[in-house]
Amino acid sequence: MWLLAPSFRLKKSPWGSLPPCWAPHSSCGCLTVQNRRIIGEAMLSIENLNAGYKGEKVLHDINLKVPQGSVIALIGPNGSGKTTLIRAISGILTPASGKVRYNDQDLTQKSIQDRSKLVAVVPQIRNLPPAFSVYEVVALGRTPYLNWFGITSGQDHEIVKQSMAQVDLLEMADRNIAELSGGEQQRVMLARALAQQTPVLIMDEPTSHLDLQYQVSFLKSVHRLAHPSQAEIQNGFEPRSALVAIHDLNLLTNFADQVALMVDGRLVKLGTPAEVLQPEILSGVYHLPLTTLQDPITGHFAVLPR
Missing domain, CATH: 3.40.50.300 (P-loop containing nucleotide triphosphate hydrolases)
Structure with a gap:
């Protein structure tokens, strides 16, 4: 879909302490959308x-x-x-x-x-490279911003870490993608979309x-x-459209x-x-007699067949 995949020159993701821009927000701008x-x-x-x-x-x-x-x-x-x-x-x-x-x-x-x-897309089907680590898959989200050589910068790496942190994947960064559960893999797909730094x-x-x-x-x-x-807004996180x-x-x-x-x-x-x-509305659309129940505490609805 994009021109080139990122070039990973490190055998291991560049961990260590979080960057100074992580909190509070600083002039580097890596936490804001685009x-x-x-x-x-x-x-x-x-x-x-x-x-x-x-x-x-x-x-x-x-x-x-x-x-x-x-x-x-x-x-x-x-x-x-x-x-x-x-x-x-x-x-x-x-x-x-x-x-x-x-x-x-x-x-x-x-x-x-x-x-x-x-615009970033999280697809229904997870088509993930089995030999990649979680970190490397998320870094694919930076592809639209790379030059013709496909080399990721220090700022790209910080954005990847931020994206994983947003969906609680930091501790899994070095794990092979094939080792993860379906739910964990889907969070990786979401983090990859976040790494694109798109508003939508x-x-x-x-x-x-x-x-x-x-x-x-x-x-x-x-x-x-x-x-x-x-607190997240003050640290540079932009509300997304989904x-x-x-x-x-x-x-x-x-x-x-x-x-x-x-x-x-x-x-x-x-x-x-x-x-x-x-x-x-729903009964006619789904061609099935349906009813709804509302939780008196949360206000959430449940849709049930009659």
Whole structure:
């Protein structure tokens, strides 16, 4: 997808004490997204998007905005167009018409390398090089910024360490990727996306095939990326925008600010989890009588068959 993979000249990841810029934030800028502060509300905007395969239209006039500091869960039955939408946003699939913008930048007109500096993707299928360490896989996220020689800099290494710290992977840095559990590997994929230093994260069913504890842990990490603590913000962490395709409706209220429901390639409902997870809406979409229960303590919803 990118031009060159990073060149690793060290046999072991460059550990030691954390850099001075780690806390509090200093002039090096390695903790901010793309070394910039975003003034006002940044926004990923999908405008009148149409896309498909071999002349067959799959997406129909999709309009969706993902503000900075928010997580939108993308739901819908199999074949509703969720993966196609993610491919169109990421640049894997060229839209037939419409726009994908980040603020005033038209992503459909950018090269893959330039788009990779604004949008990072966590795919559904983990295609990981088995001989690589965790550190080396995460460092692949720096590829869009490397020169033609593919050599990583000291700043690249610091960004890689920061990305692993955000998802609690520092202690696993030197482990072989093949030794990790599915949940741990998916956290590596998230860290690799973070190492791209993009303001937008797109995820295609990242919790598929994970045990429940790993699903919850992963989605908590995603929520934290969009909603960093005040201390993290003071240390340079920027709130991210996240669009997450997911099948498990019962996990939505744990992490999603809004839910976008797709049916037959169309966005049919957008709102809070409480607004979208309504039995009369879901029963028709999934062709199954459903009901919802609400936890009186947390306010979270559970979707159950009748």
